[in-house]
Amino acid sequence: MKKAFIFDLDGVIVDTAKYHFLAWQNLASSLGISFSSAQNEQLKGVSRIRSLEKILEWGNKTISEEEFTRLMSEKNEEYLEYISKMDATEILPDVPRVLDLLISKEQAIALGSASKNARVILDKVGLRDKFQTIVDGTNVSKAKPDPEVFLIGAQELDISPEDCIVFEDSVAGIQAANIANMISIGIGDAKVLHEADYIFKDFTEIKEEFINTLVKTQKV
Ligand code: BG6
Ligand code: MG
Numbered sequence: 641m642k643k644a645f646i647f648d649l650d651g652v653i654v655d656t657a658k659y660h661f662l663a664w665q666n667l668a669s670s671l672g673i674s675f676s677s678a679q680n681e682q683l684k685g686v687s688r689i690r691s692l693e694k695i696l697e698w699g700n701k702t703i704s705e706e707e708f709t710r711l712m713s714e715k716n717e718e719y720l721e722y723i724s725k726m727d728a729t730e731i732l733p734d735v736p737r738v739l740d741l742l743i744s745k746e747q748a749i750a751l752g753s754a755s756k757n758a759r760v761i762l763d764k765v766g767l768r769d770k771f772q773t774i775v776d777g778t779n780v781s782k783a784k785p786d787p788e789v790f791l792i793g794a795q796e797l798d799i800s801p802e803d804c805i806v807f808e809d810s811v812a813g814i815q816a817a818n819i820a821n822m823i824s825i826g827i828g829d830a831k832v833l834h835e836a837d838y839i840f841k842d843f844t845e846i847k848e849e850f851i852n853t854l855v856k857t858q859k860v
């Protein structure tokens with residue numbers, strides 16, 4: 641059977657979630673706003689625009705449209721600084737093993753990320769050619785938990801949503817996969833990602849037998 645395995649990028653393939661966090665934290669503190677790690681979980685998977693809107697809401701701050709645009713580009717410049725230094729050593733454990741396993745089983749592989757920097761990052765870590773299709777923040781108009789990003793991926797691979805499996809580290813992304821009627825696999829903390837169909841700490845826990853089961857299973 642042929643399934644589509646859709647991977648989120650930040651926090652799933654590479655540990656860029658820490659760089660997003662650093663850059664947002666610096667921006668927030670320049671505005672006199674602080675936010676907790678629980679609030680940071682709500683920023684994961686969420687678009688750049690929506691993230692800044694949330695931070696401003698938490699700080700009860702209203703700013704002009706120009707200021708908003710300026711802050712978004714400042715945040716991205718700091719983030720680009722961090723990712724400019726990335727290489728293959730920042731790929732999260734066992735991600736290449738799972739990708740190669742899926743390729744050896746002739747399964748379809750897509751990227752489904754909210755980031756507009758996804759292609760740059762995949763190039764930097766040398767994983768771009770593992771993906772048959774890339775859907776990222778430049779291709780979608782609706783932020784996760786809207787399922788748009790994953791539905792476009794499924795459509796581009798010509799595989800129906802029930803035959804798709806999504807790997808995600810964010811609450812918004814798990815919700816998006818569930819809304820799309822895809823199998824959701826949380827990568828990270830089980831307490832945070834409890835809405836997922838399956839949860840693993842990281843890819844080292846994902847064995848070949850489990851992949852074989854997924855290839856045979858359909859979302860019900
Ligand atoms: C998601 C991240 O993958 O992409 C979010 O989890 C981030 O933290 C979003 O805000 C948008 O990324 P970028 O690179 O376009 O600012
Ligand atoms: Mg993520």
